[in-house]
Amino acid sequence: MPKHPSSGKYAIVGLGVIAGNQPDKSERMIAAEAARLAIEDAGLTRKDITGAIDLRRSGGGGDRASYSDAFTRVLGLSNNYYYINGRGGALAGLGMATAMSFIDRGISDYVCLMGAVTDWSQAQESKKKGYRGMAHAEKRGYWGKFVGDSTAVSHHSWMAARHMAVYGTTSRQLGAISVAQRQWAQMNPEARMYGRPITIEDHQNSPLLAEPYHMLDMSLVSDGAVAFILTSAERAKDLKSKPAYVMGQGFGEVSSTVWWDKKNFTHMAVEPAKKQAFGQAGIELKDIDCVQFYDCFTAEVLFQIEDYGFCKKGEGGAFVEAGNMAPGGTIPINTSGGLLSCYHLGDLTGLAESVRQIRGDAGQRQVKDCELVMTTGHGGELVSPGMCSIHTCTILGANP
Amino acid sequence: MSESNVITVTAEWKKPRPSIDHDNEAFFDGLKQHKFLIWKCKTCGAAYWPKAYCQHHDNEPFAANMDWAEAKGTGKIYAFNKHHTAFSPGFKDEIPYWYALVELDEGPLVSSTLVGDKRPKDIYDIGQKVEVVYEDHPNEGFTIPKFRIIG
Numbered sequence: 001m002p003k004h005p006s007s008g009k010y011a012i013v014g015l016g017v018i019a020g021n022q023p024d025k026s027e028r029m030i031a032a033e034a035a036r037l038a039i040e041d042a043g044l045t046r047k048d049i050t051g052a053i054d055l056r057r058s059g060g061g062g063d064r065a066s067y068s069d070a071f072t073r074v075l076g077l078s079n080n081y082y083y084i085n086g087r088g089g090a091l092a093g094l095g096m097a098t099a100m101s102f103i104d105r106g107i108s109d110y111v112c113l114m115g116a117v118t119d120w121s122q123a124q125e126s127k128k129k130g131y132r133g134m135a136h137a138e139k140r141g142y143w144g145k146f147v148g149d150s151t152a153v154s155h156h157s158w159m160a161a162r163h164m165a166v167y168g169t170t171s172r173q174l175g176a177i178s179v180a181q182r183q184w185a186q187m188n189p190e191a192r193m194y195g196r197p198i199t200i201e202d203h204q205n206s207p208l209l210a211e212p213y214h215m216l217d218m219s220l221v222s223d224g225a226v227a228f229i230l231t232s233a234e235r236a237k238d239l240k241s242k243p244a245y246v247m248g249q250g251f252g253e254v255s256s257t258v259w260w261d262k263k264n265f266t267h268m269a270v271e272p273a274k275k276q277a278f279g280q281a282g283i284e285l286k287d288i289d290c291v292q293f294y295d296c297f298t299a300e301v302l303f304q305i306e307d308y309g310f311c312k313k314g315e316g317g318a319f320v321e322a323g324n325m326a327p328g329g330t331i332p333i334n335t336s337g338g339l340l341s342c343y344h345l346g347d348l349t350g351l352a353e354s355v356r357q358i359r360g361d362a363g364q365r366q367v368k369d370c371e372l373v374m375t376t377g378h379g380g381e382l383v384s385p386g387m388c389s390i391h392t393c394t395i396l397g398a399n400p
Numbered sequence: 401m402s403e404s405n406v407i408t409v410t411a412e413w414k415k416p417r418p419s420i421d422h423d424n425e426a427f428f429d430g431l432k433q434h435k436f437l438i439w440k441c442k443t444c445g446a447a448y449w450p451k452a453y454c455q456h457h458d459n460e461p462f463a464a465n466m467d468w469a470e471a472k473g474t475g476k477i478y479a480f481n482k483h484h485t486a487f488s489p490g491f492k493d494e495i496p497y498w499y500a501l502v503e504l505d506e507g508p509l510v511s512s513t514l515v516g517d518k519r520p521k522d523i524y525d526i527g528q529k530v531e532v533v534y535e536d537h538p539n540e541g542f543t544i545p546k547f548r549i550i551g
């Protein structure tokens with residue numbers, strides 16, 4: 001039987017092992033040290049590592065599936081993506097399968113895969129307090145809860161605050177984003193806020209929860225589900241629905257450079273993600289017909305408008321105030337109503353809308369001749385003192 | 401360090417407890433001694449908070465070329481917000497409270513709530529000089545750093 005084209009295309013080139021009980025060390029330091037040793041073993045440097053996957057046993061109690069402030073930031077890797085991959089004890093195999101796709105598409109030359117546990121040490125400690133087994137699992141390394149960093153808006157509102165202080169952006173300008181997305185939602189019967197239009201005065205009069213954020217700067221709390229099927233372009237041709245082809249994908253992490261430059265309160269990690277995604281697709285920003293920006297809060301939309309280059313840094317406020325993202329504007333942004341007005345299913349809210357726009361199924365809000373749509377995602381563990389790190393960019397197209 | 405930079409609170413703690421682990425234990429021990437520690441490179445002097453391997457050169461195993469050192473405990477306001485709502489019940493007696501991001505004189509950003517008489521006049525009013533105030537909780541066995549505007 002002939003070899004599969006992927007056979008022999010990948011290799012493991014470095015290994016780092018920390019063996020034995022580590023009672024006086026944190027999991028993230030053991031993780032960082034194992035990664036450092038693997039990089040050294042490969043004869044590489046931290047700058048060569050452009051992707052990182054954390055192989056982590058999920059399940060069990062509390063937040064054991066994720067700790068904040070990942071080893072990638074501690075060690076200072078130049079990774080454009082970091083996330084957790086695994087299912088029970090099936091870790092390395094799944095992680096490698098994931099990593100290969102990044103290598104295949106030229107997103108990373110070197111991916112660092114790492115798994116670390118300190119369950120034995122932690123169980124010894126919690127046993128002294130009367131707990132048994134895995135009772136120690138909790139959110140580790142989270143800085144601010146005890147001083148009032150109670151929820152996402154407690155630190156995300158710094159993004160709006162810093163942008164306002166540095167660039168003179170106003171609350172009314174942030175409100176223009178909220179109003180524009182609500183206008184789009186009036187053309188989407190699935191949107192939670194369908195039939196409930198708002199004005200800028202409604203935004204200004206909505207309760208100030210964590211100033212500068214009003215209630216109407218914040219995304220919805222939702223129920224729901226989105227699923228999608230991915231296959232090869234070859235197979236897609238014979239199926240009954242119009243395919244939305246994956247034209248390009250890119251990833252960036254704030255912890256790579258933006259965090260060290262203290263720019264994460266005015267910028268997102270768009271630069272590497274945009275370069276990768278648009279490079280793969282062979283397109284420019286002006287080719288994009290419609291955008292679904294991740295919009296957990298209004299300022300995130302503003303940052304991305306600037307970071308992608310729809311306008312200059314600091315000019316996003318004037319851009320949205322002039323109606324550029326609203327129905328009838330220069331670039332349709334968050335046409336379903338987004339997380340602010342449709343529903344909050346992470347970046348699946350935007351992805352579902354992008355597929356509909358490509359298929360021409362978006363009803364009243366359908367963007368004319370829509371051939372290229374960009375969807376972004378944002379998230380990650382909270383790194384002290386407050387940031388979500390990852391930015392993802394996916395470009396879907398009507399023509400392969 | 402004047403006495404006014406220390407507040408002692410004996411009331412029962414009803415908020416989430418600090419998440420103290422191997423990587424920040426020394427930092428929290430320092431607070432109890434009314435010292436604000438930052439993580440410094442012994443090779444090049446670069447300052448980090450929270451803990452990190454030095455970004456400027458190769459490191460020794462487990463970042464053994466780094467250590468905690470006392471910071472000046474001063475900095476300036478980088479950004480802040482004003483909580484009008486208590487998202488966690490332990491804070492309901494404190495609202496409104498100002499939760500600030502402070503740029504230490506040594507470089508790193510640290511966040512905590514503002515105490516003392518002075519507050520920024522509006523969201524555009526940043527850059528004020530601040531100093532750390534140590535809030536001792538002897539019954540709980542920890543000290544919390546807060547910031548006060550001094551200029």
Ligand SMILES: [Zn+2]
Nearest residue numbers: 441444454456
């Ligand atoms: Zn150094």
